Amino acid sequence: MNRVLVLxxxxxxPGLNAVIRAIVKRAAKEKNWEVVGSIEAFNGILRExxxxxxxxxxxxxxxxxxxxxxxxxTNKGGPFAWPVxxxxxxxxxxxxSDEMIRKIQYMGIDAVINIGGDGSQRISxxxxxxxxxxxxxxxxxxxxxxxxxxxxxxxxxxxxATEAVDKLVTTAASHNRVQILEVMGRNAGxxxxxxxxxxxxxxxxxxEFPYDINKVMEKIESxxxxxxxxxxxxxxxxxxxxxxxxxxxxxxxxxxENIRLGGVGFRLEEELKAAGCEYSIRTTVLGHLQRxxxxxxxxxxxxxxxxxxxxxLVLAKEYGRMVSYRHPYITSVTLKEAIQQPNLVDAxxxxxxxxxxxxxxxxx
Numbered sequence: 001m002n003r004v005l006v007l008x009x010x011x012x013x014p015g016l017n018a019v020i021r022a023i024v025k026r027a028a029k030e031k032n033w034e035v036v037g038s039i040e041a042f043n044g045i046l047r048e049x050x051x052x053x054x055x056x057x058x059x060x061x062x063x064x065x066x067x068x069x070x071x072x073x074t075n076k077g078g079p080f081a082w083p084v085x086x087x088x089x090x091x092x093x094x095x096x097s098d099e100m101i102r103k104i105q106y107m108g109i110d111a112v113i114n115i116g117g118d119g120s121q122r123i124s125x126x127x128x129x130x131x132x133x134x135x136x137x138x139x140x141x142x143x144x145x146x147x148x149x150x151x152x153x154x155x156x157x158x159x160x161a162t163e164a165v166d167k168l169v170t171t172a173a174s175h176n177r178v179q180i181l182e183v184m185g186r187n188a189g190x191x192x193x194x195x196x197x198x199x200x201x202x203x204x205x206x207x208e209f210p211y212d213i214n215k216v217m218e219k220i221e222s223x224x225x226x227x228x229x230x231x232x233x234x235x236x237x238x239x240x241x242x243x244x245x246x247x248x249x250x251x252x253x254x255x256x257e258n259i260r261l262g263g264v265g266f267r268l269e270e271e272l273k274a275a276g277c278e279y280s281i282r283t284t285v286l287g288h289l290q291r292x293x294x295x296x297x298x299x300x301x302x303x304x305x306x307x308x309x310x311x312x313l314v315l316a317k318e319y320g321r322m323v324s325y326r327h328p329y330i331t332s333v334t335l336k337e338a339i340q341q342p343n344l345v346d347a348x349x350x351x352x353x354x355x356x357x358x359x360x361x362x363x364x
Contacts, residue, residue, distance in 0.1 A: 003034045004314055005109045006055065008069040009041035009078075009116035009123070013141040013153030014295030015303035016069040019115055021060040022307025028057050030315065036109070040074040041116070042123075045100055046082060050107075064300055067293045078123060101132050111314045115139050117151075118339060121322055125335040128320040135313045136322035136335050137306050141291060144188035146343040147333045148324040152303040157184065157290040158194045164286055165199025165232060171282075172230040178220060178272065180283040182265030184290050185236030189345050191290070192236040196360055197351065202231050203361050205268070207238040207246075208345045211363030213271045219361040220277060227279075235268055237261040262287070305330045 006023055008016050020037070027033040035055040038044035044051035053059070053071075063070055077083055079100045081093040104112065111133040114124045117140035124136045138145050143154040161183045172179035181201075183191050189206020196204035203219050205211045216233075223231040238261055240246055247264040265283040272281060295303070302325065309323045309330045322338040324331050345352060356362075 001034050002032055003036060003107070003109045004311070005036055005038055005045075005052070005104065005112045006071070007038040007041050007044070007112070007114055008071050008073045008139070009114060009120040010073060010075050010139065011117070011141065011291060012068050012073050013139060013291050014067050014156040014293060015152035015299040016071075016073075016115060016139065017060075017063040017066045018295065018300045018303035019137055019139075019152070019307040019310070020055065020070065021064050022304040023113060023311045024055050024057060024060045026308045026311040037071045040072045041077075041114075041120070042079050042100060043074055043077050044071075045103060046077070046079065046096055050103075052107075064304065065294055067291075067295065075119070080123065080126065097127060097130060101127065101130060104132065111135065111319065113137060113310045113314065117142075118145060118342070121145075121335055121339050124322070125320075125339060128335055133314075133317070133319045134335075135310050135319060136338060137310050138322060138324070138338070141191070142185055142188045143190045144186075144343045145338065146341040147322065147338040149327050150302060150325050152299040152306065153291075153295065154190070155298045156293070156296045157191050158198065159296055160290050160293070161191055161195035161234070161286060162198040164284065164289075165195055165201055165234060168284060169200060169230075169232055172232055175280055176224075176228050176230055178231050178233065178277065178279050178281040180233045180235060180265045180268055180281065182235050182237055182262075182283065182285045182287075184286070186238040186261055188343060189236045189239075190343075192234045192239075193345055193351055193355060196234040197355050197358070199232070199234070201234045201360065203233040203363065204355065205233065205235040205239040205363050206345060207236055207240055209362045209364045210240045210242050210244065212242045213275050213363070215361065216268075216363040217272065217275050217277060219363070220272070220279070224279060233268070235265055237264055239264050239268075241267075241271070 039051040079097040083091040115137040168179045248261040321332040
């Protein structure tokens with residue numbers, strides 16, 4: 001009996017369970033493959049006792065429409081930075097990758113499928129270079145991997161953000177108000193851009209285009225006549241002002257290395273007041289609502305395609321690769337290629353031209 005280990009790493013997003021289900025159902029067709037899952041990414045393998053579960057067709061029945069991941073996930077720890085507590089209460093990061101690979105081999109696992117974003121696939125590449133048979137499945141709610149046309153969960157996040165814009169438009173109009181909506185987007189503004197176009201926002205501030213508060217004020221003023229009017233602003237959490245400043249804090253959680261972004265909407269509100277904006281302003285932070293809930297049909301379909309392809313790459317022993325969608329084909333690229341170039345919004349992006357064409361300002 002051959003064994004494949006499946007895990008989900010990084011932030012959760014709608015569609016993860018659909019990938020897991022597809023892997024299990026495709027493996028079941030082969031009769032001689034067993035699928036097991038590691039709890040909380042690689043941490044389930046690294047812990048003692050080991051935390052793995054058997055994934056058969058009964059275990060994954062009906063999970064394709066559930067949000068989150070039945071395997072749980074984490075963006076802390078991992079094989080290259082396992083936190084170890086010292087006597088003085090501080091922690092140091094320890095590389096346990098070689099030990100983990102030996103443990104995986106001892107458990108009779110023939111291949112690993114790592115479902116995760118940029119950080120997770122960098123780990124995949126390092127482990128592949130150390131001899132682990134591994135396949136990557138792209139998962140990033142920001143859609144910021146250039147080696148694939150789309151990532152599952154992204155369209156669901158856009159739908160949630162668009163619905164939020166729709167609701168805020170009516171309250172902004174009712175109160176002659178400036179309404180700010182902060183959405184996800186650390187380095188890439190795709191969620192904000194799509195939600196702004198779909199929801200009819202007039203201002204969209206994203207990481208790729210630093211905004212000038214004076215230009216933002218100009219757009220706001222154009223929407224008001226004798227104190228009456230309204231405007232909706234969508235701002236990505238990683239948006240940068242003309243001084244190059246983002247808003248975030250260093251996390252106190254052990255093993256979490258990223259800066260925790262959040263609060264840029266409130267900073268924008270204070271900047272507007274300092275610039276002389278006298279209109280009523282309200283800020284809404286959408287936060288993790290974008291990650292939760294039921295995936296829309298598009299994301300379920302894409303995730304299922306990814307899961308089937310990942311298992312087929314395992315069967316073909318085409319390791320060191322990541323599943324990729326290049327319309328209309330589900331194909332694959334090397335992990336090395338997958339992590340080379342992020343997918344960022346640029347001035348020539350078709351949707352950017354559309355947004356500017358309908359009068360959306362980016363504050364630049």
